[in-house]
Amino acid sequence: MGDAVRYIGPVERRARLASRQRLIGPARASSPEEVAASLVALHGSDPATVYLALGARLTDATRTVPATERALYESRSLVRMHGMRHTVFVFPTDLTAVVHASTGLAVAARERASLLKDMAKAGAPDAAWLKEVEESMLSALALRGQATATELAEDEPRLRERFVYAAGKSYEGVHTVSTRLLRVLGVEGKVVRGRPLGSWTSGQFRWAVAPEHPELDLAEAQSTLLAHWLRACGPATEADLKWWTGWKVTDVRRALAAIGAREVSLDEGPAYVVADDVDPVADPAEPWAALLPALDPTAMGWQQRDWYLAPELRPHLFDYSGNVGPTVWWNGQVVGAWAQRPDGEIAWRVLAPGGVGREAETAIGVAAERLRGWVGETRVTPRFRTPVEKELAG
Structure with missing residues (x-):
């Protein structure tokens, strides 16, 4: 008879989250690299998220x-690059080849085909012309080291060519070759985002030639990425894994089998952990609070979130596209929201029915002051805003 499938309840899942996501004091890291290695990926769609997510997990946030x-x-x-679900993330450099092979190549093929199709519909030049422009631009970028699209167009004027996108549709627009081509090359792993033009909250980036990395086998890369993520975030259901990776369920199942993942039982149903991660995990000795930014990798880590986020709080914390705003955490659960006001104050509100008690409110206040202390004079407005964040921000 095989081993019994172990049940892992919400309390233990929150205990795993606390230490593995480096949200409790003893688990905080000494460097951004340590945090990134623990989380696998930091959401990078909003540049400020990267810094705020790291600051919440560093021993010395200053x-x-x-x-x-x-x-x-x-x-x-x-490295900041496209990854799962065609989203921009920040990854440890040693994972870039894995991410590129496991999730990027299929998306890249679709992106290039879409660009060529849109150009053809608009009567723009063909694939051979685009390839020539691409090679010229990459040569110019290599010489410059880092450059904006505008600077690259000084070296390769054909990047300024425009074409109409979705002619006759309600979302018709005009694209430049540089905008679309750089996007395609980013997904293909040929260029990466470099320094921003402004501060760490700026969304305008220079570009740089991507570091060289080996080309990996698809199945091998998917197995490697899944193992990394399960070690950080397991247990997880097939639905969680399919959502986080953006893969087909057949790819998820193949990768689970390849790494010898162990099945466990959750309230949501069957789930998986890496083979040596079945043993119970104790609850943290001390209660803890955290203020995490919009799109934080912990808040966005799973598709099925009831074990750490009450359904009645979701309308207050998510925008219409499913992007989570800034969240307040107490002992592994989302209990409220926060925002930065124009004067720099970190305003927060408990949304959990019945409140959280004096101990929790004191700890949340300490976390808010810690955040205000290291952010200093910088003002942060989330790229994707939620109703309660707007209200708190004033």
Whole structure:
């Protein structure tokens, strides 16, 4: 008879989250690289999220900005690139080849085909012309080191060519070759985002030639990525895994089998952990609070979220596209929201019915002051805003 399938309840799942997501004091990290390795991926669609997510998990949050900029733009130990679900993330550099092979290549093929199709419909030049422009631009970028699209167009004027997108549709628009081509090359792993034009909250980036990496087998890369993520976020259901990766369910099942994942039981049904992660995990010795940013990788880590986020709170915390706003956490559950006001104050509100008690409110207040202390004079407005965040921000 085989081993019994172990049940893992919400309390233990929150205990795993607390330490593995580096949200409790003893588990905080000394560097952005340590945090990224633990989380696998940091959401990068909103540039500020990367820094705020790291600051919440670093032992010395005051070092967040210089340490992260050094990792992203000097040592290149972290790389901002497209990954799962065609979303921009920040990854440890040693995972870039894995992410590219496991999730990027299929998306890249669709993106290039879509660009060529849109150009053809608009009567723009053909694939051979685009390839020539691409090679010229990459040569110019290599010489410059880092550059904006405008600067690259000075070296390769054909990047300024425009074509109409979705002619006759309600969402008709005009694209430049540079905008679409750089997007395609980013998904293909040929270019990455470099330093922003402004501060760490800026969404306008320079571009740089991507670091070289080996080409990996698809199945091998998917197995590697899944193992990394399950170790950080397991247990997870097939639905969680399919949603987070953006893969087909057949790819998820093949990768689970390849790594010898162990089945466990959750309130949601069957789920999986890596083979050596079945043993119980104790609850943290001390209660904990955290203020996490919009699109934080913990808040966005699973598709099925009832074990850490009460359904009645979702309308207050998510925008219409499913992007989570800034969240307040107490002992592994989302209990409220926060925002930064124009004067720099971190305003927060408990949304959990019945409140959370004095101990929790004191701890949340401490976390808010910690955040205000290291953010300093910088003002942060989430790219994707939610109703309660707008209200708190005033």
